[in-house]
Amino acid sequence: MTLHCSVFIATSLDGYIARDDGSIDWLEAANATVPPGEDCGYADFMASVDALVMGSGTFEKVLSFADWPYGEKPVWVVSRTLTHIPAHLPAQVRLLHGTPGEITSLAQQQGYKRLYIDGGKLIQSFLQDGLVTELTVTTIPVLLGSGRALFGRLARDVKLGLVASRSYSFGFVQSTYQVIRNTPESTPTPPTAAPTPPAHTPQ
Numbered sequence: 647m648t649l650h651c652s653v654f655i656a657t658s659l660d661g662y663i664a665r666d667d668g669s670i671d672w673l674e675a676a677n678a679t680v681p682p683g684e685d686c687g688y689a690d691f692m693a694s695v696d697a698l699v700m701g702s703g704t705f706e707k708v709l710s711f712a713d714w715p716y717g718e719k720p721v722w723v724v725s726r727t728l729t730h731i732p733a734h735l736p737a738q739v740r741l742l743h744g745t746p747g748e749i750t751s752l753a754q755q756q757g758y759k760r761l762y763i764d765g766g767k768l769i770q771s772f773l774q775d776g777l778v779t780e781l782t783v784t785t786i787p788v789l790l791g792s793g794r795a796l797f798g799r800l801a802r803d804v805k806l807g808l809v810a811s812r813s814y815s816f817g818f819v820q821s822t823y824q825v826i827r828n829t830p831e832s833t834p835t836p837p838t839a840a841p842t843p844p845a846h847t848p849q
Protein backbone atom coordinates (compact mmCIF):
# COMPACT_ATOMS: atom_id res chain seq x y z
CA MET A 647 0.00 0.00 0.00
CA THR A 648 1.35 3.41 -0.95
CA LEU A 649 1.61 6.10 1.69
CA HIS A 650 1.65 9.71 0.54
CA CYS A 651 3.41 12.30 2.67
CA SER A 652 2.19 15.77 1.73
CA VAL A 653 3.36 19.21 2.73
CA PHE A 654 0.96 22.17 2.74
CA ILE A 655 2.65 25.31 3.98
CA ALA A 656 2.99 29.07 3.56
CA THR A 657 6.33 30.84 3.19
CA SER A 658 7.58 34.35 2.76
CA LEU A 659 8.99 35.03 -0.70
CA ASP A 660 12.47 34.55 0.80
CA GLY A 661 11.56 31.08 2.07
CA TYR A 662 10.77 31.47 5.76
CA ILE A 663 7.84 29.86 7.56
CA ALA A 664 8.29 31.83 10.79
CA ARG A 665 10.47 34.53 12.29
CA ASP A 666 13.53 33.47 14.32
CA ASP A 667 11.44 33.53 17.50
CA GLY A 668 8.73 31.39 15.88
CA SER A 669 6.24 34.21 15.40
CA ILE A 670 3.96 34.20 12.36
CA ASP A 671 2.49 37.70 12.73
CA TRP A 672 3.39 38.40 9.07
CA LEU A 673 1.32 35.36 8.01
CA GLU A 674 -1.60 36.28 10.22
CA ALA A 675 -1.51 39.83 8.77
CA ALA A 676 -1.50 38.41 5.23
CA ASN A 677 -4.34 36.01 6.05
CA ALA A 678 -6.38 38.97 7.26
CA THR A 679 -6.38 40.29 3.66
CA VAL A 680 -7.92 37.07 2.29
CA PRO A 681 -11.59 37.48 1.34
CA PRO A 682 -14.10 35.65 3.56
CA GLY A 683 -14.77 32.10 2.36
CA GLU A 684 -11.37 31.71 0.64
CA ASP A 685 -9.02 29.27 2.33
CA CYS A 686 -6.61 28.55 -0.55
CA GLY A 687 -7.55 24.87 -0.54
CA TYR A 688 -6.74 24.21 3.11
CA ALA A 689 -10.04 22.56 4.13
CA ASP A 690 -10.00 20.23 1.11
CA PHE A 691 -6.38 19.34 1.82
CA MET A 692 -7.10 18.65 5.50
CA ALA A 693 -10.05 16.47 4.56
CA SER A 694 -7.76 14.44 2.29
CA VAL A 695 -5.24 13.47 4.98
CA ASP A 696 -5.57 10.68 7.54
CA ALA A 697 -3.25 12.26 10.08
CA LEU A 698 -1.04 15.25 10.70
CA VAL A 699 2.59 14.77 11.71
CA MET A 700 4.23 17.87 13.19
CA GLY A 701 7.54 18.79 14.75
CA SER A 702 7.56 19.99 18.34
CA GLY A 703 8.32 23.56 17.18
CA THR A 704 5.02 23.70 15.33
CA PHE A 705 3.21 21.98 18.19
CA GLU A 706 4.52 24.62 20.58
CA LYS A 707 3.07 27.36 18.36
CA VAL A 708 -0.28 25.58 17.97
CA LEU A 709 -0.52 25.25 21.76
CA SER A 710 -0.45 29.05 21.98
CA PHE A 711 -3.65 29.32 19.88
CA ALA A 712 -6.92 29.91 21.74
CA ASP A 713 -8.39 26.64 20.43
CA TRP A 714 -7.04 23.31 19.21
CA PRO A 715 -7.49 23.70 15.43
CA TYR A 716 -7.51 20.07 14.27
CA GLY A 717 -10.69 18.70 15.84
CA GLU A 718 -10.61 14.91 16.11
CA LYS A 719 -8.03 14.47 13.33
CA PRO A 720 -5.14 12.28 14.50
CA VAL A 721 -2.09 14.44 15.21
CA TRP A 722 1.33 12.92 15.82
CA VAL A 723 3.81 15.24 17.52
CA VAL A 724 7.40 14.22 16.82
CA SER A 725 9.91 15.07 19.53
CA ARG A 726 13.05 13.71 21.10
CA THR A 727 12.59 15.81 24.24
CA LEU A 728 8.88 16.28 25.02
CA THR A 729 7.65 13.87 27.67
CA HIS A 730 3.88 14.21 27.44
CA ILE A 731 0.95 15.75 25.62
CA PRO A 732 -1.13 18.16 27.72
CA ALA A 733 -4.16 16.37 29.13
CA HIS A 734 -6.72 18.86 27.76
CA LEU A 735 -5.95 17.91 24.13
CA PRO A 736 -8.02 15.31 22.25
CA ALA A 737 -7.02 11.66 22.72
CA GLN A 738 -6.05 11.54 19.02
CA VAL A 739 -2.98 13.67 19.76
CA ARG A 740 0.03 11.37 20.24
CA LEU A 741 3.66 11.93 21.07
CA LEU A 742 6.15 9.98 18.95
CA HIS A 743 9.90 9.58 19.23
CA GLY A 744 11.04 8.20 15.91
CA THR A 745 12.72 8.68 12.59
CA PRO A 746 10.70 9.63 9.50
CA GLY A 747 10.99 6.01 8.32
CA GLU A 748 9.65 4.69 11.63
CA ILE A 749 6.79 7.18 11.51
CA THR A 750 5.77 6.21 7.98
CA SER A 751 5.95 2.50 8.92
CA LEU A 752 3.65 3.14 11.85
CA ALA A 753 1.25 5.08 9.59
CA GLN A 754 1.15 2.16 7.18
CA GLN A 755 0.45 -0.24 10.03
CA GLN A 756 -2.50 2.01 10.95
CA GLY A 757 -3.78 1.75 7.36
CA TYR A 758 -3.20 5.43 6.66
CA LYS A 759 -2.85 6.51 3.04
CA ARG A 760 -1.94 10.17 3.34
CA LEU A 761 -0.01 12.10 5.98
CA TYR A 762 0.30 15.87 6.34
CA ILE A 763 3.89 16.68 7.34
CA ASP A 764 4.20 20.05 9.08
CA GLY A 765 7.04 22.13 10.53
CA GLY A 766 10.18 23.27 8.74
CA LYS A 767 12.73 21.00 10.43
CA LEU A 768 10.45 17.98 10.28
CA ILE A 769 9.72 18.58 6.58
CA GLN A 770 13.46 18.87 5.97
CA SER A 771 14.11 15.52 7.64
CA PHE A 772 11.35 13.81 5.63
CA LEU A 773 12.80 15.35 2.44
CA GLN A 774 16.30 14.26 3.41
CA ASP A 775 15.04 10.69 3.84
CA GLY A 776 13.18 10.73 0.51
CA LEU A 777 9.78 10.41 2.14
CA VAL A 778 7.91 13.50 0.89
CA THR A 779 5.55 12.78 -2.00
CA GLU A 780 4.00 16.17 -2.69
CA LEU A 781 4.46 19.80 -1.65
CA THR A 782 1.96 22.65 -1.83
CA VAL A 783 3.71 25.90 -1.05
CA THR A 784 1.78 29.15 -0.78
CA THR A 785 4.11 32.11 -1.22
CA ILE A 786 3.16 35.23 0.72
CA PRO A 787 4.34 38.52 -0.82
CA VAL A 788 6.67 39.59 1.96
CA LEU A 789 10.42 39.44 2.58
CA LEU A 790 11.44 38.70 6.18
CA GLY A 791 15.20 38.75 5.79
CA SER A 792 15.69 36.02 8.37
CA GLY A 793 13.70 33.38 10.17
CA ARG A 794 13.01 29.65 10.26
CA ALA A 795 13.56 28.27 6.78
CA LEU A 796 11.23 25.88 5.01
CA PHE A 797 14.09 24.16 3.23
CA GLY A 798 17.64 23.34 4.28
CA ARG A 799 20.66 21.30 3.35
CA LEU A 800 20.18 18.16 1.30
CA ALA A 801 22.52 15.29 0.56
CA ARG A 802 21.26 15.23 -3.04
CA ASP A 803 18.94 17.20 -5.29
CA VAL A 804 15.23 16.62 -4.94
CA LYS A 805 13.65 16.93 -8.37
CA LEU A 806 10.11 18.22 -8.52
CA GLY A 807 7.37 18.19 -11.11
CA LEU A 808 4.93 21.11 -11.16
CA VAL A 809 1.36 19.83 -10.74
CA ALA A 810 -0.49 23.14 -10.50
CA SER A 811 0.17 26.80 -9.88
CA ARG A 812 -2.21 29.67 -9.30
CA SER A 813 -2.07 33.25 -8.19
CA TYR A 814 -4.69 34.95 -6.08
CA SER A 815 -5.91 38.54 -6.45
CA PHE A 816 -4.71 39.24 -2.90
CA GLY A 817 -1.12 38.40 -3.85
CA PHE A 818 -0.57 34.81 -2.74
CA VAL A 819 0.93 32.36 -5.24
CA GLN A 820 0.31 28.68 -4.62
CA SER A 821 2.24 25.93 -6.35
CA THR A 822 1.91 22.19 -5.95
CA TYR A 823 4.82 19.91 -6.82
CA GLN A 824 5.24 16.17 -6.92
CA VAL A 825 8.57 14.77 -5.81
CA ILE A 826 10.11 12.84 -8.69
CA ARG A 827 11.44 9.57 -7.33
CA ASN A 828 14.93 8.55 -8.33
CA THR A 829 13.78 5.16 -9.60
CA PRO A 830 15.69 3.12 -12.18
CA GLU A 831 12.95 4.06 -14.72
CA SER A 832 13.62 7.78 -14.23
CA THR A 833 17.40 7.35 -14.53
CA PRO A 834 18.54 7.45 -18.15
CA THR A 835 20.17 4.16 -19.13
CA PRO A 836 23.45 4.38 -21.03
CA PRO A 837 23.24 3.36 -24.70
CA THR A 838 24.21 -0.24 -25.44
CA ALA A 839 25.68 -1.63 -28.66
CA ALA A 840 22.86 -4.09 -29.31
CA PRO A 841 19.47 -3.06 -27.91
CA THR A 842 17.89 -5.79 -25.79
CA PRO A 843 14.18 -6.50 -26.27
CA PRO A 844 11.85 -4.85 -23.77
CA ALA A 845 11.22 -6.97 -20.68
CA HIS A 846 7.53 -7.43 -21.49
CA THR A 847 8.15 -8.85 -25.01
CA PRO A 848 7.12 -12.55 -25.11
CA GLN A 849 10.17 -14.70 -25.85
Ligand SMILES: NC(=O)c1ccc[n+]([C@@H]2O[C@H](COP(=O)([O-])OP(=O)(O)OC[C@H]3O[C@@H](n4cnc5c(N)ncnc54)[C@H](OP(=O)(O)O)[C@@H]3O)[C@@H](O)[C@H]2O)c1
Nearest residue numbers: 656664668701702703704707725726727765766767768771
Ligand atom coordinates in the same frame (compact mmCIF):
# COMPACT_ATOMS: atom_id res chain seq x y z
N1 LIG B 1 4.17 29.24 7.61
C1 LIG B 1 3.50 28.14 7.88
O1 LIG B 1 2.58 27.73 7.13
C2 LIG B 1 3.90 27.32 9.07
C3 LIG B 1 3.50 25.98 9.16
C4 LIG B 1 3.96 25.23 10.24
C5 LIG B 1 4.74 25.82 11.21
N2 LIG B 1 5.07 27.13 11.09
C6 LIG B 1 5.93 27.76 12.10
O2 LIG B 1 7.19 27.14 12.03
C7 LIG B 1 7.76 27.08 13.34
C8 LIG B 1 8.17 25.64 13.64
O3 LIG B 1 8.98 25.11 12.62
P1 LIG B 1 10.44 24.60 12.94
O4 LIG B 1 11.14 24.34 11.66
O5 LIG B 1 11.06 25.56 13.88
O6 LIG B 1 10.18 23.28 13.77
P2 LIG B 1 9.36 21.89 13.59
O7 LIG B 1 9.79 21.16 12.38
O8 LIG B 1 7.92 22.14 13.81
O9 LIG B 1 9.90 21.14 14.89
C9 LIG B 1 11.26 20.80 14.97
C10 LIG B 1 11.55 20.06 16.24
O10 LIG B 1 10.88 18.79 16.19
C11 LIG B 1 11.67 17.83 16.92
N3 LIG B 1 11.99 16.69 16.05
C12 LIG B 1 11.86 15.40 16.40
N4 LIG B 1 12.22 14.58 15.42
C13 LIG B 1 12.59 15.35 14.40
C14 LIG B 1 13.06 15.06 13.12
N5 LIG B 1 13.22 13.83 12.64
N6 LIG B 1 13.35 16.11 12.31
C15 LIG B 1 13.17 17.37 12.74
N7 LIG B 1 12.71 17.69 13.97
C16 LIG B 1 12.43 16.68 14.80
C17 LIG B 1 12.93 18.56 17.36
O11 LIG B 1 12.73 19.07 18.67
P3 LIG B 1 12.73 18.16 20.00
O12 LIG B 1 13.18 16.79 19.64
O13 LIG B 1 13.64 18.85 20.94
O14 LIG B 1 11.32 18.18 20.48
C18 LIG B 1 13.00 19.74 16.42
O15 LIG B 1 13.70 20.84 16.96
C19 LIG B 1 6.72 27.59 14.30
O16 LIG B 1 7.03 28.93 14.60
C20 LIG B 1 5.44 27.54 13.51
O17 LIG B 1 4.55 28.55 13.86
C21 LIG B 1 4.69 27.88 10.05
